Amino acid sequence: MAAVTSPLRACRGILKELRIAKGSDYRNTLVYKHVLEQFRRNQFCRARMDALHAARTYLCLLTSTRMHLRLHERYHGRGDRALEEVAGLVGLRLPTQPGGKGWET
């Protein structure tokens, strides 16, 4: 990811993430209003650097969470195979127990 050095880029990045997460409705959210207000408010030098760092951190949080989830769904989404299927892989079948297993509640 390219370094986000300017407040404008950070702001745009966050808004883009919000749009991805929420769809066309993103302008109605609390977070959208809050982000815009924060960007308007912080004009002075020290507060501005702090605010920029905060913005970049939040952008990183949104992007990384989304990318992590995407990779998770792509590679680890399927979960475990069902027990029957696993047994079937080696040519076995599970026994049927009409009364249910003893330890199941």
Add this chain to the structure above:
Amino acid sequence: MMLRNICRYQRQFGQVIWPFSFPQGQHVPSLSTHLQKAKYASGTTERKKFYENVSIAQGGLFEINLDKRKLKTPGGKLFTVPNEALAIAVATEWDAQKDTLKFYTMHLTTLCNTALDNPTQRTKEQMISAALKFLETDTICYRVEEPPGLVELQRNEWDPVMNWIEQRYNVVIGSSSNIMGPQIPEETKETFQQHLNSYNLWSMTGLEYVITQLKSLVLSFGLIDRHLSVEQAVVLSRLEEEYQIQRWGNVEWVHDYDMYELQARTAAGAMFVHLSSESTAVKRKILHD
């Protein structure tokens, strides 16, 4: 190094942070805890999204509402945060969920739950001394002796951070390439202890989390003091992995997966620390929405 990667991948479902450390099929006795189990579910079963709207409400502290219901912690407490910004960020996490709730993407919520419930009953003093102890095994302090490429990379990337923290806090830390690690002088520990004392319980919870993720107190300070960005801190934390990736190639479903997870958690931790240390001047604002 491979071991570390595997451990991190396994940790995905056995997260150290409460509440997702519940083992499978845990017997939950009382009725009130039935509700918390239903809400947060176990590690592998998924909970459907049961609400439409997420909003925040203020009654002194800030609360999160899912439709008409007030959000509670896994321990059954009312979920409250000290300021609006953190409330909005947590609300956004819940709002971003689609059909099923994926708690492993809700890092800020998790941190708040840990701070509110404090299930292991840790005090600030315990957290501080654990952090100081960590300095003895700090990633930045451990240098390899070979291969030369990695030695040089560590020197080029880690030395500046080490110089920064030693200057900023007027301490001596040093690094070492033997198994015993660096000898941290007492004055250094005292200086850091004083500094850490100024953190409140919530910030300290966040800081501890960041240190655990980055495996380095030095890098965590660098991030929290805004000397490093999250991305930079993560790269420095994973320096050896990055070196190996450059040599041997990238494997998306391990390397990128780990990196994004680490970035997300670290970013959440840093945000949590900053927002928790904000002065309560924010409570002057009255909610309009």
